[in-house]
Amino acid sequence: MHSYKAPRLDGFQPIFYKTYWNIVGRDIHDMIVASFTSGTTDPVLADTLVMPIPKVDNPMSLKDFLPISLCNVLLKLVSKILVNRIHLYLDSFIGPL
Template sequence: MLTAPFGDDEFRDAIFQMHSDKAPGPDGLNPTFYKRFWLLCGREVIDTCKKWLYEGILPTSLGDTNIVLIPKCDHPKSMKDLRPISLCNVVYKILAKTLANRLQKVLDKCISDE
């Protein structure tokens, strides 16, 4: 099952499982954009994801990530008062979510409860 060809629905399911208001990546787009315009851009997203999965080719800009420091308190005084978060492109997240969804189906068979 893990090595079966990826279906278009797997990528669509991945984006629609994401929280719509997550922070945008370097391209400025968040999951809401992709959900709203899936009929226009879905085919290109699917083709890009499949190209990476089958050929190992991912446009370099999709791997771009912004690191942002979010304060843990009102007046941070040192680095320990800040929490780093990574803002990845949504297409990259769709790819990761699709892979995670597949793995989730067999994870209980690979890892025991103990």
């Protein structure tokens, strides 16, 4: 994850977690382990905000905007861990592209 991505709904950029990992890392690790153990996550982590970003100087219609999703950094972290764990098996799930 790029360190200075736009702040998420929780207000934190990835740089916060990188800078203060020595303080917050254990709690994040425990949250991720609990998520994998229970098979659930806190629903607040899944909150995502879709923001329209103008593609032109004077946008007049929806096609003049590019939507971006502002997802919680912790949700992205859990997602990346899941993908890294199952990437070897993805071809058998969805087939080669």
